[in-house]
Amino acid sequence: MHCGCVAEGAPAVPGSSWISGMAFPDWAYKAESSPGSRQIQLWHFILELLQKEEFHHVIAWQQGEYGEFVIKDPDEVARLWGRRKCKPQMNYDKLSRALRYYYNKRILHKTKGKRFTYKFNFSKLIVIHHPLWEVRAPPSPHLLLGAPALFRPALVPMGMPSELLHSMLFARRVGQETPRGLPEAAEDKKGSGGSAPRLGSLLAPCQLGPCCLLGSPQDELPGLAAFTPPLLPALPSDWTRLSGPFLPPVPLEQPFPGAPKPDPLFPGPGCPPVTHHFSGLPLLAGLGPGAGERLRLLSLRPQWLEVKPDPLMGAKGHPSPRDGFSSDIHGPKTGDKHPASPHLENCRAVWPLDPP
DNA sequence: TACGGAATCA
């Protein structure tokens, strides 16, 4: 599908739920799952709408419920989605069918009893796509999403509260801009393939594909490979044990030379053909209220590292087998053979695809 | 309103 679509500037609305500093990983655009196609996925589109203040009248986060959102105007959301996908016949019935497919994937679930209300399972979104992160890059806590060590499954038990992970994801509210970029990974169902998605793939001029971005100033990012984060002091190898802020201070928004200007939000009527080359840097959504503040509380030894019984997990903190991977909790492999470097271009993360 | 099967498409 090709659309001559577009992005528009992000709402620079103070106090809005917009949280930048968050990047969607490549798998959000099914680069690996659908070779040759990098169309936006519905759940991501939903996130995009949610992060935009101007769409809060049609869809918005449910106050007090992390990851839960309400479609206030189903028809309008469907219309927007149809517009994005150049499917003028789209309606809520069809859109909701697509949403229901996310139930099985546990990306989303329905909030029973609440009309047009769904809830994201952020831990699934992030973790299930990265079941065996093996990072060949130094742990870089200042690169929240570029710090796979923080998100390797071993550190993110499936029982980890979604809202906590959610909080971790939206780092900007900590008050610091963080170079963004979430490592790519294969779809959870793709076990083989041998592809090794890497951090640092370049963004194309159209980051989400013209069709795929609502846009924001933060969207004006070059590829990670082209982005050199500010130099930061090397961390001690046992930084994960340290207490203190979850993220070291990082200078605010870096200028990104050559970054494309945001485009209009949606494709024109003709939906002209466009080649999509998004490689993983659109911004991840907004979030529920208070998450940013919660993030402040995160330390380098987050509470969830302490194994707690979880309804979804066994008493030992293991997830049910259907979660597909071990939840063994151990610290990040620091040190390894890779010299620490604050430069993203040195942060080539390679992880195997999902286990069978 | 919500769910999910089935066929189909790109």
Add this chain to the structure above:
DNA sequence: TGATTCCGTA
């Protein structure tokens, strides 16, 4: 693979 479309059922 991720929808899209249609439809029967609850």
